Amino acid sequence: MASLESFRWYEHRVVVQPHHTDYAGIVWHGTYIAWMEEARVNYLSACGLTFADWIKASVDLPVVDLGLKYRRSLTLGDTALVNARLEPAKGVRLVWHYDIQNAATQETCIEGSVTLVPVDVKTRRVLRRLPAPLQAVLESML
Amino acid sequence: MASLESFRWYEHRVVVQPHHTDYAGIVWHGTYIAWMEEARVNYLSACGLTFADWIKASVDLPVVDLGLKYRRSLTLGDTALVNARLEPAKGVRLVWHYDIQNAATQETCIEGSVTLVPVDVKTRRVLRRLPAPLQAVLESML
């Protein structure tokens, strides 16, 4: 875990809306998948890597693995801090770690990870390496 | 309204799931938009017009107008009957009417309508007329 310490966490803030909740009055368990996507898209964008850049390079980034542990629930009106961190690259896979907290208590509510792989937009084949300009931005994020 | 009577209603059945509901214990108001889409896609498909057919003809069908009136709510575990009916064509616009009922009581819960127009997939321009094979299927539905 020590090596992870060198990576910055990115904080994405979400106020829990009615459409995020279910009949139990808490955030529906699938809603977090969207928040996690927003966090990593905004993070990359803040680092200068927008979706337009990926598409211009003919690269799409499908999710291949996803895992979540639900420790505490969030409720209507709560503010969630969706903290996202990119793991140092092993090959072309992008592995993201998440720690979703309740802003009021700073307690961890959800822990998760998501793995994406770059594919060619047209053939959907996994790329052996990222196009150089994209790779450069990812490395600058460390 | 008389002319509408000549059209068949298509019934799409949905059992209310947790992910359809919100904190109030009832179906979230935006959820119905997805059910209405499912009803018209399944209806056209049952009439022999699949999405693959539209795409092969380079046609997309974006929504240009949508209206809903919410009269009664639906609750977790309820069965909804999403009744859909296509209005006789005026030009290229497809106008759908909806009557969403609670299967247990046959009472109308939601009334709605959705208007779609055919556009060219690439230019996104509105078509002056539907490709003949698509038009033929729509006419056979009356």
Add this chain to the structure above:
Amino acid sequence: MASLESFRWYEHRVVVQPHHTDYAGIVWHGTYIAWMEEARVNYLSACGLTFADWIKASVDLPVVDLGLKYRRSLTLGDTALVNARLEPAKGVRLVWHYDIQNAATQETCIEGSVTLVPVDVKTRRVLRRLPAPLQAVLESML
């Protein structure tokens, strides 16, 4: 329309994410319903009226009417300005108007309106008047 001019527009900014889009590469037509909810919830909250306040007063605010006109589409990576404005009250109904623009062009993409009515949380009956503290906040918004 003149009387509406006296009301402030509230701007809610949304960056279009993958989960907002559909196969056509544009924002799925039902996605806007969630953005419009976020805009009015955040607006009321910014004026000092949180969901917790409504619930403490035993009031829920279901949507009874919704209408949207889709004029232009929004695409992955676009920034949307979801502008929301509350109409001067006629009785207990809250009528919201929306003008959703593409931030890059300031062009209107979607126009819409949503009507909500206050109901008792337990009986789900429509209230004859809003509880005084809630009414006071709404009036202060004009």
Add this chain to the structure above:
Amino acid sequence: MASLESFRWYEHRVVVQPHHTDYAGIVWHGTYIAWMEEARVNYLSACGLTFADWIKASVDLPVVDLGLKYRRSLTLGDTALVNARLEPAKGVRLVWHYDIQNAATQETCIEGSVTLVPVDVKTRRVLRRLPAPLQAVLESML
């Protein structure tokens, strides 16, 4: 794995709709969470255990753990077979396994598992054991 063989798979069929897809033309990765919920809710309901039964027993069933592996994508118009299987109980945890296939090819597209725990509806505390009538239905499913 041998002991799992004694459990029945439940098949939940879903036709991929526009609202399930994203800009890449394939099912958005978070959509599967909803399909998996539908499969287990319908399975339990088919076995005589509806949500009304859970609530009458003051039990809610939040998800505590979720994992997905994405092997192949599904596209607009595809029919998905969401196969769900309940693992033999270890204590009060309900562990579900999923094998989501493309009906046309019978190939596995997504593998997943979801763990739920029974909690008291009001206190949200984990129950030490399931109420007897619910336990009886679960055992009859084996």
